[in-house]
Amino acid sequence: MTAPLSEDDLIARFFAPIAGEGAFALKDDAACYAPPPGHDLVVTKDALVAGVHFFADDPPGAIAGKALRVNLSDLAAKGADPAGFLLALALPTDWRADWLEAFARGLGEDAARYNCPLLGGDTVKTPGPLTLSITAFGTTPAGAMVKRFAARPGDAIYVTGAIGDAALGLALRGDPPFAARLANVERAHLVDRYLLPRPRVAAATAMRDHARAGMDVSDGLVGDLEKMIRAGGVGARVDLSAIPLSDAARAAIGGEAALFEAAITGGDDYELLACLAPGRAGAFETAMRAAGVPLARIGEVVAGAGVVWRDADGAPRVFTRGAYQHF
Amino acid sequence: MTAPLSEDDLIARFFAPIAGEGAFALKDDAACYAPPPGHDLVVTKDALVAGVHFFADDPPGAIAGKALRVNLSDLAAKGADPAGFLLALALPTDWRADWLEAFARGLGEDAARYNCPLLGGDTVKTPGPLTLSITAFGTTPAGAMVKRFAARPGDAIYVTGAIGDAALGLALRGDPPFAARLANVERAHLVDRYLLPRPRVAAATAMRDHARAGMDVSDGLVGDLEKMIRAGGVGARVDLSAIPLSDAARAAIGGEAALFEAAITGGDDYELLACLAPGRAGAFETAMRAAGVPLARIGEVVAGAGVVWRDADGAPRVFTRGAYQHF
Numbered sequence: 160m161t162a163p164l165s166e167d168d169l170i171a172r173f174f175a176p177i178a179g180e181g182a183f184a185l186k187d188d189a190a191c192y193a194p195p196p197g198h199d200l201v202v203t204k205d206a207l208v209a210g211v212h213f214f215a216d217d218p219p220g221a222i223a224g225k226a227l228r229v230n231l232s233d234l235a236a237k238g239a240d241p242a243g244f245l246l247a248l249a250l251p252t253d254w255r256a257d258w259l260e261a262f263a264r265g266l267g268e269d270a271a272r273y274n275c276p277l278l279g280g281d282t283v284k285t286p287g288p289l290t291l292s293i294t295a296f297g298t299t300p301a302g303a304m305v306k307r308f309a310a311r312p313g314d315a316i317y318v319t320g321a322i323g324d325a326a327l328g329l330a331l332r333g334d335p336p337f338a339a340r341l342a343n344v345e346r347a348h349l350v351d352r353y354l355l356p357r358p359r360v361a362a363a364t365a366m367r368d369h370a371r372a373g374m375d376v377s378d379g380l381v382g383d384l385e386k387m388i389r390a391g392g393v394g395a396r397v398d399l400s401a402i403p404l405s406d407a408a409r410a411a412i413g414g415e416a417a418l419f420e421a422a423i424t425g426g427d428d429y430e431l432l433a434c435l436a437p438g439r440a441g442a443f444e445t446a447m448r449a450a451g452v453p454l455a456r457i458g459e460v461v462a463g464a465g466v467v468w469r470d471a472d473g474a475p476r477v478f479t480r481g482a483y484q485h486f
Numbered sequence: 487m488t489a490p491l492s493e494d495d496l497i498a499r500f501f502a503p504i505a506g507e508g509a510f511a512l513k514d515d516a517a518c519y520a521p522p523p524g525h526d527l528v529v530t531k532d533a534l535v536a537g538v539h540f541f542a543d544d545p546p547g548a549i550a551g552k553a554l555r556v557n558l559s560d561l562a563a564k565g566a567d568p569a570g571f572l573l574a575l576a577l578p579t580d581w582r583a584d585w586l587e588a589f590a591r592g593l594g595e596d597a598a599r600y601n602c603p604l605l606g607g608d609t610v611k612t613p614g615p616l617t618l619s620i621t622a623f624g625t626t627p628a629g630a631m632v633k634r635f636a637a638r639p640g641d642a643i644y645v646t647g648a649i650g651d652a653a654l655g656l657a658l659r660g661d662p663p664f665a666a667r668l669a670n671v672e673r674a675h676l677v678d679r680y681l682l683p684r685p686r687v688a689a690a691t692a693m694r695d696h697a698r699a700g701m702d703v704s705d706g707l708v709g710d711l712e713k714m715i716r717a718g719g720v721g722a723r724v725d726l727s728a729i730p731l732s733d734a735a736r737a738a739i740g741g742e743a744a745l746f747e748a749a750i751t752g753g754d755d756y757e758l759l760a761c762l763a764p765g766r767a768g769a770f771e772t773a774m775r776a777a778g779v780p781l782a783r784i785g786e787v788v789a790g791a792g793v794v795w796r797d798a799d800g801a802p803r804v805f806t807r808g809a810y811q812h813f
Binding site for chain 1: 513514517518521526528538572605606614621634701
C-alpha cells in the first residue's frame with residue numbers, strides 16, 4: 160500500500176508529464192484549443208467499466224491504451240485526425256500508485272504514438288469498479304466528416320484489416336476446445352488483438368477524401384454493418400467468403416460455422432466499414448494501399464432494407480446473434 | 487420493472503430529443519462542431535459518482551442538472567460561453583425507465599436553459615454505482631480564456647454570489663443543531679443550493695473582458711483561493727468579514743466559528759473567484775452589475791506566498807481544513 164495522494168498531487172505526478180499544449184500542465188480547470196482555420200471539430204466519447212469492457216486485472220497500460228484507442232477508432236471512421244483528449248477516471252478505493260503509474264505511462268505512450276495529447280480531465284474516487292471515460296477530438300477540413308447514414312444503392316462496401324481476432328482472443332480466456340489447434344504465436348496474436356485495439360488512424364485521410372459513409376466496427380461486423388445500412392435507409396448484400404480473416408482466426412475457426420459466426424458477430428475489432436460511390440472505389444483502394452491499411456471489398460449497397468449475408472455458394476445465412484451489446 | 491431496452495433504443499427514446507445540431511440525432515459515433523471563426527475552444531470535464539458527489543436518491547433531474555452545471559461553472563470561470571456537451575452515463579443494472587426519463591428531461595431543460603446542446607456520448611452498464619461524466623465545450627474570442635495562475639500582486643480579489651449555502655445544505659441532511667434556528671424557507675434555500683448549483687454563466691463576458699485570473703469555487707472558498715494564489719506564485723490577504731453570505735447561511739451560522747469555517751471550507755458553491763488588475767476593478771464591477779451577478783471584493787493579491795485570512799479586527803485565522811477533496 161502507498162501513502163494517500165491528493166487529487167492535485169496525483170495529477171501533478173502522473174498526468175501532468177503527458178499533458179499537451181493548451182492543457183496548462185493540468186493546473187487549470189479547463190483546456191484551451193484553437194482548431195485550425197477552416198476545420199471542423201469531430202468529437203466522440205466512450206466510457207469503459209472494469210468487468211464490462213475490460214478485465215480489472217488487464218495490464219494497466221493496456222486498459223489506458225484501449226480507452227484512448229476506441230475513441231481514436233471512432234475518429235478515424237469519421238475521417239478525422241486526432242487533436243487531443245480528456246480523461247475522466249473513477250478510481251476504486253484500493254488503487255495503488257504503481258498501478259496508476261503504469262496506467263499513465265501507457266496513456267502517455269499512446270498519446271505520443273497517435274499525436275493526440277492529453278488536454279484535461281477529472282479524477283474521482285468510486286466505491287464501484289474502475290471506470291474511465293475519454294472524450295477525444297479530431298479535426299477535418301470543413302464539412303468533410305464521414306457520416307454513418309449516407310450509404311446509397313450501388314455503393315461498394317469495404318472493411319479494413321481482419322475481423323474476429325478480438326472476439327476469438329476473448330473466447331480464449333475460457334480455454335475453449337479450439338485453443339488446441341492453435342500455435343502459441345496464434346494464441347498470442349488473438350489475445351493481443353482483444354487486449355489492445357489497433358485503431359485505423361492512418362486511414363482517416365482516405366476515409367474523408369473518398370468514403371460516402373463510414374463507421375468503426377466495435378460491436379461486431381454483422382451488427383455494425385446492419386446499423387450503418389439501416390441508418391441509410393437502404394439494404395445490402397454481403398459475401399461472407401469475402402470477409403477478411405487473419406491466419407490465426409482462420410486456424411481457430413477451423414471450418415466450424417459457430418466459430419465463424421462468433422468471429423463476425425463478436426465485438427472489439429476496431430476496424431473500419433466504408434461505403435464507396437462506384438466512381439470512387441478505385442481511388443479509395445489506392446489511397447488505403449498508400450496508407451498501408453489492408454482493405455477488402457465485401458459487398459454492395461442495394462435499394463430496400465436489411466442485409467443479406469451470402470455463403471460462397473450464394474445461399475443466404477441468418478445469424479442468431481445481432482450486434483454485441485456492451486450495454 | 488420495465489422491459490430491457492437496447493442502448494440504441496434508449497438513446498433514441500431519451501436522448502435524441504434533446505440533441506443539438508451537429509449531433510445527427512445521436513445516430514452517429516461522433517458529433518461535428520464548427521467553432522466560430524476567430525474563437526478558441528475551452529474544454530472541461532467533470533465526473534460524478536453516486537454516493538460521492540450526489541446521493542443516489544437525489545431527484546434524477548437534479549443529478550443530471552448538477553452534472554451539466556458543474557461543467558458550465560468551469561466554463562464561466564474561464565470566460566467561455568457554452569457551446570455543447572457530451573455525456574457518458576454508466577447505469578447500474580437496476581436502472582428504471584422512469585428514472586432515466588426524468589434524468590433526460592432535467593438534462594434537456596438545462597441544455598435549453600444554458601444554450602448548451604447535447605452533442606453525443608456513450609451509455610454503458612456498470613455493476614457499481616451510477617457514474618456520469620460530462621465534457622463541456624465553450625468558446626471565447628481567440629486568446630481570451632481566463633487562466634487560473636495569472637494573479638499579480640496588487641490585484642483585487644472578488645467572489646460572486648454567496649458562499650457556504652451548499653455546505654450548510656449538505657450538513658442539514660444530518661439534522662444538525664443549527665437546523666432548529668432556521669425557518670423552513672431558509673432550510674429549503676440551503677438544501678436547494680446543495681442539490682442544484684447555479685453556474686454563473688451570465689458572468690462569462692465580464693470575466694473574459696476584465697479578469698486577470700479566475701476559477702470557480704467548487705471545493706470550498708478557502709482551499710480554492712489558496713490553489714489560485716499558489717498557482718500564480720503569489721500571496722494574498724483576505725478579509726473574512728467581506729466574504730458574502732446569504733441570509734439563510736448567516737442564520738445557520740449564528741455566530742458559531744466552526745459553522746462559519748464549515749461554510750467557507752465546504753464544497754459545491756459554484757461561485758466564481760476573480761483577480762482584477764487595479765485599473766480594471768471598476769469596469770469589472772460595472773459589467774457584473776449589468777449581468778445581474780452579485781459581487782464582493784474580499785481581499786487583494788500580494789507578493790510572497792500563502793493566504794492570510796483576517797478577522798474583522800485584523801487578527802489572522804488559520805483553518806484546520808483545506809480544500810474539500812471529492813477525490
